[in-house]
Amino acid sequence: MKPYSAQPASFRGFSEDSLGFLHALAFNNERSWFDAHRDEYERFILEPALALIREMEPVIRGISPHYTAVPKRIGGSLMRVYRDTRFGADKTPYKTNVGIQFRHESYRDVHAPGLYVHFSLEECFAGAGCWRPEREDLRRIRLAVTERPREYLAAVESARPVMQCAGDSLKRIPRGYEADHPLAVELKRLDFLLSAGLEPGDFLSGGLVGILAGKFEAAAPYMRFLCSALALPF
Numbered sequence: 001m002k003p004y005s006a007q008p009a010s011f012r013g014f015s016e017d018s019l020g021f022l023h024a025l026a027f028n029n030e031r032s033w034f035d036a037h038r039d040e041y042e043r044f045i046l047e048p049a050l051a052l053i054r055e056m057e058p059v060i061r062g063i064s065p066h067y068t069a070v071p072k073r074i075g076g077s078l079m080r081v082y083r084d085t086r087f088g089a090d091k092t093p094y095k096t097n098v099g100i101q102f103r104h105e106s107y108r109d110v111h112a113p114g115l116y117v118h119f120s121l122e123e124c125f126a127g128a129g130c131w132r133p134e135r136e137d138l139r140r141i142r143l144a145v146t147e148r149p150r151e152y153l154a155a156v157e158s159a160r161p162v163m164q165c166a167g168d169s170l171k172r173i174p175r176g177y178e179a180d181h182p183l184a185v186e187l188k189r190l191d192f193l194l195s196a197g198l199e200p201g202d203f204l205s206g207g208l209v210g211i212l213a214g215k216f217e218a219a220a221p222y223m224r225f226l227c228s229a230l231a232l233p234f
Contacts, residue, residue, distance in 0.1 A: 011051040013205040014098075014119065018044040022096050022121055029092040041081070046073065049098055052117075052208065053077045059213045060102045060115065063220050066233050067102050067115065077102055079110075096120060102216075106232055111137070113226045115216050119203050126212055128163060128219035129193035130226055137230055138190070142174070144229030145186050152186070155221040159194050162218035167191025192226060194219050 021044045025034070034041070050071040057069035070076030079099035085091045097120030103112040111134055116127035133141060145152045156165060169188040173179055177187050196215050202208050227234040 011048065011055045011206050011209060013208060014048045014203045015044060016204070018048065018203075019121065019200065021045060022098075025094060026096045026121065029094050029096070031093055034094055045081075045098060046078075049078050049100060053100060055206075055209050056102065056212065059209065059216065063115075063216055064223065064227075064234050066105050066227075067223075068105050069102050097122075104227065104232055113223060113230065113232065115219070115223070117212060119200075121200075124198040124200055124203060125195050126163070126198060126215040127166070127193055127195045128159075128216060128223055129167075129191070131167065131191050131193060133192065140231075141192055141226060141229045142187050144225070145183055146177075146181075148225075149183055152225055155225045156194075158221050159218045162215055163194035163196040165189075165193065166195035167193040194222055 017040075021037070021040050024037070028034075050073070053069050053071040053076065057071075060067045060069040068077065072078070074080070077100050079095075079101060081094055083090075083093055083095050085093065097118060099119075100117040101110065101112070101114045102116075103114040107113070111130065111132055113130050114128075116131075118125050118127065130137065130141065168190045169185075170190060171188075173181060173184050173187055177184070181187060198211065202211055224234045
């Protein structure tokens with residue numbers, strides 16, 4: 001089999017082999033199988049994912065110079081294939097999706113304000129915002145929403161033709177706010193996210209770069225608001 005090459009390659013899309021590998025991994029989610037098929041992971045998943053990150057770098061920097069696109073196997077924009085099995089009932093060791101996060105330069109974890117790409121057999125989407133922000137960050141975002149509601153709602157509305165609000169919310173409004181607050185729906189959010197569904201076929205060509213650029217550019221005012229709420233440069 002062709003060995004994995006670290007040489008930069010242009011992004012031509014993932015392939016049917018990429019889909020086949022994710023399907024096979026879902027049915028053989030164990031270390032011995034993965035080790036025996038590691039070269040396929042590197043050819044069909046790792047190589048095109050790193051190529052996508054490289055080609056997205058000017059797009060991301062064009063939206064904000066403070067967001068990063070880092071094409072590294074470990075410690076970059078590509079999220080680890082290894083699952084954290086310490087706390088959940090599911091002990092399967094590998095993720096069966098490709099996750100890419102273009103994070104703000106000030107953060108180093110998945111709670112960062114960021115732009116996200118998700119590719120799996122079950123769902124494909126582009127996301128923007130903060131997933132499960134830390135308690136203090138969540139407090140600051142909610143405060144900004146109440147202090148600058150027009151700016152926040154305008155940012156959501158400008159993205160609406162392309163991306164919609166997503167994520168989980170509390171059943172009740174958080175402590176300190178009236179139950180009938182006019183922004184109750186927004187203040188209940190645990191995630192401040194926008195999302196846009198994609199088709200698996202979108203990932204099978206180089207045209208994915210343009211598709212993602214359109215989604216992320218539409219989300220720019222929303223990301224600018226979140227950065228302002230968290231006192232981060234945009």
